[in-house]
Amino acid sequence: MEEEIIExxxxxxxEKYAVFDKxxxxxxxxxxxxxxxxxxxxxDANDLVQDTYLKAFRFINSFERGTNAKAWLFRILKNxxxxxxxxxxxxxxxxxxxDVETTYNSVEDAEMDATTDLRTETVQDMIGDEVANxxxxxxxDFRTVIILCDIxxxxxxxxxxxxxxxxxxxxxxxxxxxxxLKEKLKSYASSMGYKTDEMAEQD
Amino acid sequence: MQMIQAVLxxxxxxxxxxxxxxxxxxxxxxxxxxKLEKSIKDALQVKMEKKCCPQSTxxxxxxxxxxxxxxxxxxxxxxxxxxLLFSC
Ligand SMILES: [Zn+2]
Numbered sequence: 001m002e003e004e005i006i007e008x009x010x011x012x013x014x015e016k017y018a019v020f021d022k023x024x025x026x027x028x029x030x031x032x033x034x035x036x037x038x039x040x041x042x043x044d045a046n047d048l049v050q051d052t053y054l055k056a057f058r059f060i061n062s063f064e065r066g067t068n069a070k071a072w073l074f075r076i077l078k079n080x081x082x083x084x085x086x087x088x089x090x091x092x093x094x095x096x097x098x099d100v101e102t103t104y105n106s107v108e109d110a111e112m113d114a115t116t117d118l119r120t121e122t123v124q125d126m127i128g129d130e131v132a133n134x135x136x137x138x139x140x141d142f143r144t145v146i147i148l149c150d151i152x153x154x155x156x157x158x159x160x161x162x163x164x165x166x167x168x169x170x171x172x173x174x175x176x177x178x179x180x181l182k183e184k185l186k187s188y189a190s191s192m193g194y195k196t197d198e199m200a201e202q203d
Numbered sequence: 204m205q206m207i208q209a210v211l212x213x214x215x216x217x218x219x220x221x222x223x224x225x226x227x228x229x230x231x232x233x234x235x236x237x238k239l240e241k242s243i244k245d246a247l248q249v250k251m252e253k254k255c256c257p258q259s260t261x262x263x264x265x266x267x268x269x270x271x272x273x274x275x276x277x278x279x280x281x282x283x284x285x286x287l288l289f290s291c
Binding site for chain 1 (some may be wrong): 204205208209212213214235238239240242243244246247248250251252253254255256257260261263264267268270
C-alpha cells in the first residue's frame with residue numbers, strides 16, 4: 001500500500017465517509033470470507049478485516065471513486081496478511097512461495113498424470129466441508145488464487161493486480177493450485193471411501 | 204488444460220474460446236477435463252459455506268474510523284448554531 005500514497009486530498013472529510021460507506025462497506029462479507037479462508041480462524045479473520053478497513057480509510061485518497069473497490073480492498077487485505085499476520089502467525093512458518101513454486105514446477109509432469117483420474121461424479125458427491133478441508137490443506141499462495149478465482153469470481157486481470165504478479169503467472173499458479181487440489185480431493189475421496197477409478201476398474 | 208481453465212474462468216482470449224469450441228467437438232479427454240474442472244469450480248462456489256462478517260466487527264470498524272465523532276461533530280455544530288441564533 002505504502003508506495004501508492006497519493007499526496008493530493010481527493011476527498012473532503014464528509015466525502016471520505018460517503019466513499020467508505022458506499023464503496024467499501026458493501027464488500028465486508030466477501031472480505032471476511034477471504035480473511036477466514038486465509039487464516040482458518042475467526043478471531044484472526046476479524047483482526048485482519050478490521051486492519052484492512054482502517055488502512056483503507058487511512059489511504060482513501062489513493063482510491064479513485066468508480067474504480068474497482070473490491071479488488072482494491074482485497075489487495076490491501078492480501079498485503080496485510082503477508083506483511084503483518086503471517087509474521088506473527090501461530091502456524092508453523094510457511095514454506096517460502098518461491099520454494100513451493102520451484103518444487104511444483106519440477107514435478108508438474110508427474111502431477112498431471114496423477115490427477116487425471118479424479119472423477120467428476122466423486123466431486124459432485126462431496127459435501128462442502130470435505131471441499132473446504134481439501135482447500136485448507138493447500139499452501140496459502142495456492143489457496144489464495146483458488147479463493148480469488150473460484151469463490152470470489154475475480155478475472156485473471158484483477159487477480160494480477162491484487163497479487164502484484166503478471167497474468168501469465170496467475171494462469172500457471174492457478175493451474176498448479178488446481179492440480180494440487182485435485183490430488184487432495186482424490187486422496188480425501190479414497191480415504192472417505194468414495195469410488196475412485198482404481199476401485200471402479202476392479203468391478 | 205490451462206486453456207480449458209481460462210475458458211471456464213471467463214478469462215480466455217477470443218481466439219482461445221474459438222479454438223476451444225472447435226476442438227471440444229471431437230476430443231473426449233478435453234470434454235471430460237472440462238466437466239471435471241467445472242465440477243470442482245461449482246463445488247467451491249456453491250458447496251462451501253460463505254462466512255459473513257460479524258456485526259460487532261462492523262460496529263468496531265465504524266467506531267474506530269470515527270463515524271461516532273462525525274455525529275458528535277454535527278451535534279456540537281448544531282449547539283453552536285443554536286447559540287449563535289438565539290443567545291443574543
Ligand atoms: Zn483435447
